[in-house]
Amino acid sequence: MVEDVSQRMWICxxxxxxxxxxxxxxxxxxxxxxVDIFLGTTRRWTSGRETVLLEYECYEAMAxxxxxxxxxxxxxxxxxxxxxxxxxxxxxxLRETSVIVGVSTPHRDAAFAACRYLIDALKKRVPIWxxxxxxxxxxxxxxxxxxxxxx
Numbered sequence: 001m002v003e004d005v006s007q008r009m010w011i012c013x014x015x016x017x018x019x020x021x022x023x024x025x026x027x028x029x030x031x032x033x034x035v036d037i038f039l040g041t042t043r044r045w046t047s048g049r050e051t052v053l054l055e056y057e058c059y060e061a062m063a064x065x066x067x068x069x070x071x072x073x074x075x076x077x078x079x080x081x082x083x084x085x086x087x088x089x090x091x092x093x094l095r096e097t098s099v100i101v102g103v104s105t106p107h108r109d110a111a112f113a114a115c116r117y118l119i120d121a122l123k124k125r126v127p128i129w130x131x132x133x134x135x136x137x138x139x140x141x142x143x144x145x146x147x148x149x150x151x
Contacts, residue, residue: 009075010084011067013060013128018086018097032081032104034111038119040099042092050135054092058128063087066126070118078114079105085118087128098130 001014010026012018020039027035042054067085074080086100101122103114122128130142 008080008082009068009071010082010086011064011071012084012086013058013063013089014086015088015090018088018100020097020100023084023086023100023102026084027082027102027104029081029104031106032111033106034108035102035104036108036111036115037100037102038115039097040119041097042094044094046132049132051094052133052135053094054098055131055133055139056087056089056092056098056128057131058087058089058126062127067122070121070125073121074103074114074118077117078103078110080110080114081105083114083118085122087122087126089128 001012001016020037023037024035027037042051044051071083071085074083080103082104084100084102088098092098099119099122101115101119103111103118105111105114131139132142133139
């Protein structure tokens, strides 16, 4: 597990289960009237194919650096009180959480906007790659999220 926690920002990449209650506790503070938490979970069906599990790999140092950058960018655009980006690596079974993005702000509109920005930017910019394993034994890297050549 690699974790970076400050009084206001929390980023983490780990193989262990992600703790939604810990995230909720971190985000809920007296100054925040809006708390938005997004959970990305493993779904059973993808385009008509049955998924068994997801596998995540990452370039850890670069992923953490980009996650910090995303939080700074969001902090400049919205009145963020606290925010977090947590992501799993390794195997993530059906219904389990692979990513948590959370934001607390004085009002809900900013919390929704910042949370949406963070998950969308994380998926596009952070070097974390997802491979789906299907019930028929085949695997497929999710388009746009291929690992570097040689992996």
